[in-house]
Amino acid sequence: MTLTLTPNLQNPDDFYAALLRAHDGLSEEETHALNARLVLILANHIGDLTTLEAALAAARGTSVKKADATTQ
């Protein structure tokens, strides 16, 4: 399984709204906890480790610049 990085959501606006709704009323800590559970649920759904590692790399890739900037 290769990681899909092209648009794949049927309706990105509907998904984004549902995502925000899931977080409404939560504290920052609860938001992080929800996100962590969500990641684990989605990871389990994907199952394939190679795909998940590619996703981890893609997610790190975009924030590496920032991390470097703050450590300098």
Add this chain to the structure above:
Amino acid sequence: MMGLGFDGRVFEDNFLIADIRAKADFPIERRFWFDPAFNPGQTALMHRQPDDVWRLDFQLGWDIDRKAELNDDKVRARVRGMIGEGIDFNLVWTSIYTFRCCTMDEYVHGPVIFAGDSAHQVSPFGARGCNGGIQDADNLAWKLDLVCKGAAPKSLIDSYHLERKEAGLENIKNSSRSADFLTPRSPAHALFRDAVLDLVEQQPFARPMVNSGRLSSPCFYAQGRLFGEDALDGPLRSAPGSPAPDCPVGDDFLLGILKSNAFMLLSIGLELPHNVDISGAILPAIVLPAKDDLLRKRYLGDNPQAIYLIRPDQHVAARWAEFDPQDVARALKQSTGRVS
């Protein structure tokens, strides 16, 4: 006066509009900035208007001193920050606005009918306010006309509420979502917004999630009781309830041709007289060859021909693969509320 409610959400934010006149070669498109150096932590917008006028829009936040923000020198400094040195400009108009997204419950109260901002208000992201108001008028005018002439029952006006409330809610949904993206209400909203913005440069999948306003498009009425049969295995986008999609036809455009104060027939790839007698009512017919590619794609799909009944507000009322005056008569009756 009538004690009617107006429910919805107020967004706690202020926006400064500065319309400037300037000879500049900025790209002619709607451009959005998130957290730019000239307006840190906030957004900004630029788009072109007629006569060398450019609209600049700066998010200011909630706790502001309106009078100080509207001071010409302060506005000028903001504009300078955005467009840089070396471009002369005049301030044409400045204003600070806030917005809310709300709607009345019922748009029709006996003889009092609400339209435009009096019925529903939206955030400006998506240009849905004035567009929605004009669509209200489009929807109501022909119904009022028929009812006043005695050609349709009064209950036809109720369909105005059904259809335009559906549109109002759709506009509110889209413009609230844009506002949520542009002005995150909570740390979680900000977290995802910033994550999307972090990803867009590298990852194409994140781009459709950037919501700087989903530009107004007319509502595909799904609630309408007025729409007749769909007897064509045709494209979804031109199914009954849809706003008739535009497309080039020869040197013209379809919506320019489909201009009428009355219901009309659109016949594609099928000969019809220019005026068709439908149970004693004369309907104008536009007859087009099944030639232009987009016309075929948007109205025929795989069919060689089609007949469309189009409302005066250019929504599709019904469609068929074959022409039968009795089918059209039935659909016309339904579309004008003459069915019990």
